[in-house]
Amino acid sequence: MADYIYTMELRLSPQQQRGVTLVQDVARNAGMNLYLTGGAVRDIITGFPIRDLDFTVQGNPLKLQKEFERAGAIIGGADDYFGTLYLTLPGAVRAEIGSARIERHEKTGKPPVVTPATIIEDLRRRDFSVNAMALSLNEGSRGLLMDPFNGAADIELKVLRVLHNYAFVEDPSRLIRASRFAARFHWPLEERTQARYDSAKENNYIEYITDHAIGYEIEQLAYEDDPLNVARVFEKEGWLKVLSPHWTTAKIDTNGLSQLMKTRQQMVDLGYIPQPAPAMLHFLTARLTEKESTDIRKMIPRRDLAEAWRDLEDHAKELSKRLTGKEAATPSRTWKLLSSVRPEMVLFLAITTRQQAVAQKIKNFFTKWREVQQKIPLPEMTELLITPQLPEYPKIAEDVFMLLLDGKMRSRTERLNFLKPLAPPPPPPPPPPKRGRGKAAAAAAAAQVPAPAAGKGKKKGKGEPPAAAAAPAVAAKATAKTAEPAKAAAKPAAKPAAQKTEPKKPAKPAAKKPAPKPAKAAKKKH
Numbered sequence: 426m427a428d429y430i431y432t433m434e435l436r437l438s439p440q441q442q443r444g445v446t447l448v449q450d451v452a453r454n455a456g457m458n459l460y461l462t463g464g465a466v467r468d469i470i471t472g473f474p475i476r477d478l479d480f481t482v483q484g485n486p487l488k489l490q491k492e493f494e495r496a497g498a499i500i501g502g503a504d505d506y507f508g509t510l511y512l513t514l515p516g517a518v519r520a521e522i523g524s525a526r527i528e529r530h531e532k533t534g535k536p537p538v539v540t541p542a543t544i545i546e547d548l549r550r551r552d553f554s555v556n557a558m559a560l561s562l563n564e565g566s567r568g569l570l571m572d573p574f575n576g577a578a579d580i581e582l583k584v585l586r587v588l589h590n591y592a593f594v595e596d597p598s599r600l601i602r603a604s605r606f607a608a609r610f611h612w613p614l615e616e617r618t619q620a621r622y623d624s625a626k627e628n629n630y631i632e633y634i635t636d637h638a639i640g641y642e643i644e645q646l647a648y649e650d651d652p653l654n655v656a657r658v659f660e661k662e663g664w665l666k667v668l669s670p671h672w673t674t675a676k677i678d679t680n681g682l683s684q685l686m687k688t689r690q691q692m693v694d695l696g697y698i699p700q701p702a703p704a705m706l707h708f709l710t711a712r713l714t715e716k717e718s719t720d721i722r723k724m725i726p727r728r729d730l731a732e733a734w735r736d737l738e739d740h741a742k743e744l745s746k747r748l749t750g751k752e753a754a755t756p757s758r759t760w761k762l763l764s765s766v767r768p769e770m771v772l773f774l775a776i777t778t779r780q781q782a783v784a785q786k787i788k789n790f791f792t793k794w795r796e797v798q799q800k801i802p803l804p805e806m807t808e809l810l811i812t813p814q815l816p817e818y819p820k821i822a823e824d825v826f827m828l829l830l831d832g833k834m835r836s837r838t839e840r841l842n843f844l845k846p847l848a849p850p851p852p853p854p855p856p857p858p859k860r861g862r863g864k865a866a867a868a869a870a871a872a873q874v875p876a877p878a879a880g881k882g883k884k885k886g887k888g889e890p891p892a893a894a895a896a897p898a899v900a901a902k903a904t905a906k907t908a909e910p911a912k913a914a915a916k917p918a919a920k921p922a923a924q925k926t927e928p929k930k931p932a933k934p935a936a937k938k939p940a941p942k943p944a945k946a947a948k949k950k951h
Contacts, residue, residue, distance in 0.1 A: 429469075429560055429568045429569075429570050430567060430568035432469055432470070433445075433461070433469055433560065433568075436468075436469045436472075436475060437469075437475060438475075438518075439516075440514075440515070440516030440517070440518050440698070441475065441478060441516075441518050443514075443515065443516060443518075444478060444514035444515070444516065444518040444520060445461070445478065445562070447493075447496050447497075447498065447514060447515070448478075448480055448514075448520065448522065448562075449562050450496070451489055451492045451493060451496060452480075452482055452489070452562075453564075454492070455484070455488070455489055455492070456484075457482040457483060457484040457486075457489075458482065458483040458484075458544070458561075458563050459480060459481075459482050459562045459563060460480065460481045460482075460525075460544050460559040460560060460561055460562060460563075460571075461478065461479070461480060461559065461560040461562055462479050462480065462481045462523075462544075462547075462548075462558070462559045462560075463479035463481075463551070463556050463558075464476070464477070464479055464556060465477070465478050465479045466479075466558045466559065466560050466570075467555045467556055467558065467576070467580065469560075470558075470577060470580050471555075471580050471610075473609075473610070474650065476519070476648055476650075477518075477519035477520060477521065477648070478514075478518065478519070478520040478521070479520075479521050479523075480520065480521070480522040480523070481522070481523050481524070481525050481544060481547055481559065482522060482523075482524060482525065483524075483525045483541075483543065483544060484524065485508055485524055486508060486509070486510045486522040486523065486524055487503055487505065487508060487510060489510070489522075490503070490510065493510075493512060497514075497515045498512045498513065498514050498515065498520075499512065499513040499729065500512060501513055501519075501727045501728060501729035501730065502726055502727045502728040502729065504637075504726060506536065506539065507523065507524075507526070507539060508523060508524035508526065508539070509521060509522070509523045509524070509726075510522045510523075511726060511727050511729075513729065516698070517698050517700055519648075524541065525541065525542050525543060525544050525546070525547040526539050526540060526541055526542050526547055526550070527539070527540050527541075527542040527546050527547070527550060528550045530591075530595040530596070533594055533595070533597070533630065533633045534597075534632075534633030534634075534635070536635065537595075544559055544571065545571065545573060547559075548571065548573055548574070549573065549574075549588065551588065552587065552588070552592060552596070552599045552602060553576075553579075553585050553586060553587055553588070553602075553603075553606070554574040554575060554576040554579045554586045554587075554588060555576045555579050555580055555585065555586075556576070557572075557573065557574045557576055557588060558570065558571065558572045558576045558577070559571040574586075574588055579615070583610070583612045583613075584612055584613060584614070584615045584618075585603060585606055585607060585612055585613070585614050585615060585618060586614075586615040586617075586618050587599070587618045587621060590621065592621065593621055593622060593624075593625035593630060594625060594630055596638070597625065597630045597631045597632075597633050597634045597638075598634050598635075598638035598639075598641070598642060600622065600625060600626060600630070600631055600662075600664070601631075601634075601642050601659070601664045601667065601668075602642070603618075603622055604655075604658050604659060604662050604664060605642070605645065605646070605649075605655055605658075605659075607658070608654055608655045608658040609649060609650075609651075609655065626662075631663075631664070631667055634667065636724050637724070637726065639667070639668055639724050640721075640723075640724030640725045640726055641726055642668060643668055643669075643706075643721055643724065643725060644702075644725050644726060644727060644730060646659075646668075646705075646709070647702040647703075647705040647706045647709070647730070648702055648705075649705075650686075651686075652682065652705055652709060653674075653677065653679060653682050653683075656674055656677060656709065657674055660673060660674050668721075669710075669713065669717055669720070669721055671713065671714075671717055672710075672713065672717075675712070676710070676711065676712035676713055677708065677709050677710075677711065677712070678708040678709075678711035678712070681707075681708040681711065681776060681777075682705070682708045682709070684776045685701060685704055685705065685708060685772070685773075685776055686701075688772055688775050688776060689701050689772060691791060692768060692771075692772060692791075695791065695795070697768040697771075698768065699767075699768035699769040699771070699772040700733075700768075700769050701769065701772065702730055702733075702734075703730065703733040703734040703737050703769060703773075704737065704769065704772060704773045704776070706721075706730075706734045707734060707737055707738075707773070722734060722735060733769075737773055738777075740770055741770060741773050741774045741777060741778075744766060744770050744771075744774055745774060745778055745780060745783050747762060748762065748763075748782075748783045748786055748787075749780065749782060749783060753786065755830075755831050756789070756794065756830040756831055757827040757828075757830045757831050759786050759789075759790070760790065760794060760827075760830060763786075763787070763790045771787065771790075774787065775787045775788075775791075794830060797826065797829050797830060798826055800829070801822050801825055801826055801829075802822065803825065803840060803844075805837065805840045805841055805844055806821075806825070806844060809841075809844050809845065809847075809848035810848060810849055811844060811847060811848055811849070815849060817847075821844075821847055825843075825844075828843070
């Protein structure tokens, strides 16, 4: 289980990972079991780009709309019949949340009868084995892969296999889906699946396809990485006319599509995430009539996509007008304007504009001005200790960038004049070193050491130890002096005992002066 969780976290983009966490939190709070299903699991295992996230809950996801809106998601549409919610999660991540259900087809071309079901029953109603897998996102079973039809093995074999004999009869849109997957992955249909595909095509079961299914397939075409290749396969199989009676590859703006994909990749490399689907639909239907385009637009399930496609040209004209007005009179103002609008607007205008001034500003935004931004931080900023560690650094760096764009900081003097008032104060000087007690004691001990007596030992100037060698001796004497009191203190009762046992030596009598000689008269008496 842990391996699939690790693979999921490794393969998902940071925005998609945050999207998974958001959906997990909402579903958990609502008490619904949540699974990552369908194309998302397939693409995680195959290594193909993960274009969107498909979730399935055991419950009604339509009840969670308000919770998702509070969490920052945008509701792109809802299908009340099938219980499906279309979302755009923060970070421009497309997601679809459906209810676990059983679909019973009573008649070809008629909507199925839908009833709630478990996740395993939901997997059984799907189209191909590679899409009939689920990854649990619930506590206690997170990372558990459910693959009742061995889709992982078909991914290894790189084949498309339907789940049962009547797959194309029950839902004719699976014929179009099989062609789309085969064109995208370059995988063939499994032998029995190919036979059933040919039989359903020969019996013209495609005429029973519903408008909802047509709109869904057109929408998926707009999200393809190479929609022109898929459209050519559709035309070869006859499916392009099923999607729209007058639609052919000749009515597709192939040059516009090619330029769109090139510019989109350039923006992705710069860190932008434009949603190209509205522009894709614009170029795919470039030569259809307005009525034909409107009919297609009405069938698309995601209402936000349909509206973005409809308003695409009007928004582009408005942005072009702003780029030629006072709002973009200087490079810095132009940068702020293009950074604030939706990236898909910049993407579409970069391809369709006919105004040289607008095209040049967008080109500078992608190339020349990026080189100026790479020069920050300036050497003068480093000298003045204006580094990313400062809380106000982002604002300073942005102001410097804007001035550089407008050519207002050409010389070193101009840069220093601007940066010096913003520099942090210099650090205070270190405090002066304090003389410790150890040094004072050592100095006092050194002063008490007597000088060697003159005339003893060797002659003066010969055999005298150098100062460096004499220092350890001085230190040793000082240590010995301090050690003697310690030894005496360690045996406080020893001295009195020793004084009692040792006999006292008689004190020497004081020296007496010789008595004066007696006088001669005294001798005569004796």
